[in-house]
Amino acid sequence: MSRLLDTVNSPADLKGLSQEQLEQLCREIREYIVECCAHNPGHIGSSLGAVEIAVALHKVFDAPKDKIVWDVGHQAYAHKIITGRRVSFQHNREKDGLSGFPRRDESEYDAFGAGHASTSISAALGMAVADQLSGIEANHIAVIGDGAMSGGLAFEGLNNAGSSRANLLVILNDNRISIDVPNDAMHRHLMRITTGAGYNRIKKSIWRRLGEGKFREFLQALTRSTKKFLLHNTQTVSMFDSLGFRYFGPIDGNDLGAVISILERLKKLEGPKILHLVTVKGKGYKPAEENPEVWHAPGVFDPETGETNHAKGGPAKYQTVFGETVTELAAADPRIVGITPAMLRGSSLDIMKERFPDRVFDVGIAEGHAVTFSAGLAAAGMLPVCNIYSSFMQRAYDNLVHDVALQHLKVIFCLDRGGLVGEDGATHHGVFDMAAFRSVPGIAIASPYNETDLRNLLYSAAQSDWPATIIRYPRGCGEGAAWRGAAFEKIPFGKAVKRSDGGGVAILSIGPIGNKCAQAVEAAREKLGAEILHYDMRFLKPIDTEALEAACAAADTILTVEDGTVVGGLHGAVCEYVADRGLDKRVIAVGVPDKFIEQATVAQQYSECKMGWEDILQKVTENFGN
Secondary structure: OOOHHHHOOOHHHHOOOOHHHHHHHHHHHHHHHHHHHHHOOOOHHHHHHOHHHHHHHHHHOOOOOOEEEEOOHHHOHHHHHHHHHOOHHHHOOOOOOOOOOOOOOOOOOOOOOOOOOOOHHHHHHHHHHHHHHHOOOOOEEEEEEOOHHHOHHHHHHHHHHHOOOOOEEEEEEEOOOOOOOOOOHHHHHHHHHHOOHHHHHHHHHHHHHHOOOHHHHHHHHHHHHHHHHHHOOHHHHHHHHHOOOEEEEEEEOOOHHHHHHHHHHHOOOOOOEEEEEEOOOOOOOHHHHHOOOHHHOOOOEOOOOOOEOOOOOOOOEHHHHHHHHHHHHHHHOOOEEEEEOOOHHHHOOHHHHHHOHHHEEEOOOOHHHHHHHHHHHHHOOOEEEEEEEHHHHHHHHHHHHHHHHOOOOOOEEEEEOOEOOOOOHHHOOEOOHHHHHOOOOOEEEEOOOOHHHHHHHHHHHHHOOOOEEEEEOOOOEOOOOOOOOOOOOOOOOOOOEEEEOOOEEEEEEEOOOHHHHHHHHHHHHHHHOOOOEEEEOOEEEOOOHHHHHHHHHHEEEEEEEEEEEOOOOHHHHHHHHHHHOOOOOEEEEEEEOOOOOOOOOHHHHHHHOOOOHHHHHHHHHHHOOO
16 A cells, blocks of 8 residues: 655655645654664654654745754654655664764755754754845744753753844744643634734734834733733743743644644744644654653564563663662762763663652753752762763763862762764764863773672772762673672772783773773684783773883783773873883774764674774784784
8 A cells, every 4th residue: 555655755745735645644654653663773752742843844844945953853753754764764773874863964954963952942043143144034943852941052042042033933842741731712812813924913013113112111011911811821931931032832733733834824923933832752652652751762662562672681781780889879878869961761860769769860951950960969068979971971071170170079970871872873972081081180080891890980989088980881781790789899099900911912991891802812812822911991090000001011012992082082091101201112092983983783883993802802913922
C-alpha cells in the first residue's frame, strides 16, 4: 500500500495538501519514526510529540528562506523527514549517515545546529537581526522545548529579543505540561481576536496615532493588565509580557488544524512573539506516551509490543557504580548532597534521590547554575557531588573557574560520558574535559581504571582533604571488576599505578582505556617476548612526576593513551614534562585527534581514531628497540 509520506520530498510538497491529507501525513510520519528507531535507536519520544509542529511549520512558512531553528535536536526527526531526508533517515545516527541532530552542513533546511539545549532563541534572534541589516524579509522561528526553556541562555535570548524589533516567533513546545492549560471559551475567543489581522491593524494604527508619551504607556499597561486578567494565566503572560513578547496560548500543539491556523495569523504579526503549544511526549505510540522518561531514548525495541531490548547480565554500568557508591557515602556523611542538570536517571543520581529525596537536586538544563549552586552549598559547609555529562560541562567552564577553583571550594564533579560516546556524535563526545580543565589551578582531575577504582576515587575524594576534584568516566559498562560490597580503600592523591614493568617502550594511560593497554602489553609479551612498562596514571592533575621520571629512565619512546583529545590532555602534560627537562624522548599520542568525530558506534570511532588495543600494540611493535 502506497503512503502519502513517500510523495513528500521537500516542504513544497506539503503546500497543496488538504487538512485531511496533512493529518494522514502526521500519522505516517509517526509510524515511520517508530519503524526506523525500533532497530536504529534514537530520541523517539520528543520527536513523536513534535510531528504536528514540524508539519505545520513547513506548511505555513517557506524554509529555507524562512529560518526555523530547532532547540534540542531531539524534536526534529519529523523536520528531517519532511526536508528531503526521508530515505536517509533509515540510517539516522549511523556512521556516514544522518546526524541525530540538526546540522548546517547536512541540509539547507537546518538553519542552525542543535545538539545541546537552550540555543534556539539567541541563534534565531541573530539571524533576524542579520536579515534586518541586510534588508532581507524573512520569518525567524525558534522552536524550544524538551525542558530547554529552563536553561539560562534561553532567558538571556528572551531578554535581548524582547527589547529588539526583530521579527521573531518563539514556539514553546511544552511537552511536560509544566504550565496550567486554560480551556475556557473566553480564552479561545481572545486568542482569535488577538491574532486577527483586523484587530492588529486597528491596534497598530491606534498606537501610531497616539505617538510616544505617558498616555500611550498608560493605555498599553491597561491593555496588558486586562488581557492578563481575562486570560486566567497571569503568571505566564506577565513573565513574557515583561520581557517584551506578545504571548499567545497555550493551545493543543498536537491539534494540527489549530497549530496551522495560529501560525498563519502570527506570520502576519511583526515583532517578538511567543506561542505556547502543549504537546504529548511520545504522542501516537502508547508505550512512549505512558512512560515518556524511558522513551526519551529507549534503545532497540519491538515496535509491535514496545518491549525494549536492553542487554541483561554482564558488567555493571559506570553510572550504576556511581549511583550506588554516592548513596552509600551519603548514608555515612550527612554533608553529601547530589546535584545534576536534568540528568537524574542518566547519571543514576535517582538511586540516591530515592533514599535521600531532600538531598538530591535536579536543577534543570542549567549546567552553569548547577556548578555555582554546588559552590554555594560548599561555601555553607556541605559536600556537593555534582554529576554532569562531560560535553555539557563545557558550558560551565567559567563557573568552575570563578565560583569553585578561585574560591578554593570543595566540590566533587563526576563527569559522566567522558570520551567517545557513539551515535550521538560530535555534539556529545566528552573528549575535551581533561584538556580544558587541566589548566585551572586548584582542580584535581582523575579517571578510574575500572569500577573498583571509581568507587575508591569517590570515597577518597569525599574522605580526604583533596581540593575540588573532577572524576571522569565513560558511558556504558565497566570492566567486570568485583566492586559491589567491596571495602573502600583510600587512593593516594596524585599517584599512578604501575600495571606492568619493563622497558624500551613505556605506556602511560589514563582511565578505562588502560585496560586496552594491558591487552597490548600482554600481546607484546607473546609476540615480541618483550616486557613493556605500563603506568595507569589515574590522575592527570596533579600528575605523578615520579612515574614520569621512571618511564623516561626506562624507555626512549613513550606512548600516551587517553580517551580524549590529544591536544592538551595527557599527551600535552607528558610533552611538557619532557620539554621542560630537555629530555631526548619521543612521545607518541594515542587518542582522539584534533578534529570532530562524527556519529558511529563507539567501536567504529575507536577504529577511526586508532585507539584499539591492536593499534596500541602496533605502536609498541614499531618503536620497540628503536
